[in-house]
Amino acid sequence: MDLQRIQAEARAVSDQVFNELAPTVEDVALAIADCLKAGGKVMMCGNGGSSSDAQHFAGELVNRFLMNRKPYAGLALNTDAAVLTSIGNDFSFDEIYSKQVEGLGREGDMLVGFSTSGNSGNVLNAFEVAREMGVKTVAFTGGAGGKMLALSDMILRVSSSSHTPRIQEGHELMMHLICERVEELMEG
Numbered sequence: 001m002d003l004q005r006i007q008a009e010a011r012a013v014s015d016q017v018f019n020e021l022a023p024t025v026e027d028v029a030l031a032i033a034d035c036l037k038a039g040g041k042v043m044m045c046g047n048g049g050s051s052s053d054a055q056h057f058a059g060e061l062v063n064r065f066l067m068n069r070k071p072y073a074g075l076a077l078n079t080d081a082a083v084l085t086s087i088g089n090d091f092s093f094d095e096i097y098s099k100q101v102e103g104l105g106r107e108g109d110m111l112v113g114f115s116t117s118g119n120s121g122n123v124l125n126a127f128e129v130a131r132e133m134g135v136k137t138v139a140f141t142g143g144a145g146g147k148m149l150a151l152s153d154m155i156l157r158v159s160s161s162s163h164t165p166r167i168q169e170g171h172e173l174m175m176h177l178i179c180e181r182v183e184e185l186m187e188g
Contacts, residue, residue: 013158013170015029017177021156025174028046028138028154033112041073043105043135044101045123046114049168050076053114053140057175062169065179069187075104077126097126115139116167118146118157127151132187140174142167 044054054076061074077100087096111130113123118141127137138153158170
């Protein structure tokens with residue numbers, strides 16, 4: 001393990017988040033706060049480690065981040081095993097999120113998708129359905145951004161590293177910044 005290389009990559013990701021991506025982080029936080037204030041919900045999805053990021057984000061919204069406050073409407077679409085396996089079995093793994101967006105989403109809601117490559121089929125399908133329904137989309141992606149770029153209203157792309165762990169670390173940093181800012185916007 002080359003700790004110096006990893007440290008340099010982690011610093012590059014952090015620098016990109018705080019310098020280049022900070023305005024978009026603010027825009028995403030404002031959009032989420034506006035959605036929540038209007039009675040909407042924020043749905044999240046992803047695969048593998050990115051599914052854990054979706055659950056983490058939902059947990060911070062529903063429970064709390066730094067402030068004790070009322071719950072916000074956040075929902076990770078990867079948490080209901082019966083729904084996921086029935087859709088995967090009866091239709092396709094590529095539809096596990098799009099069917100949920102179609103059933104649970106409403107115009108004015110938001111869909112946050114995590115995909116380090118930007119090419120996860122089930123996330124892309126969910127973004128396509130969201131766009132048709134008037135659900136705003138936010139992509140947490142990495143590298144070149146993949147196909148998500150064309151389907152996203154807002155893009156948080158960690159481009160300074162093509163290594164999945166560094167991309168996910170950047171996603172978590174941005175997610176925490178968004179959660180803190182949403183609480184400030186919602187709670188004053």
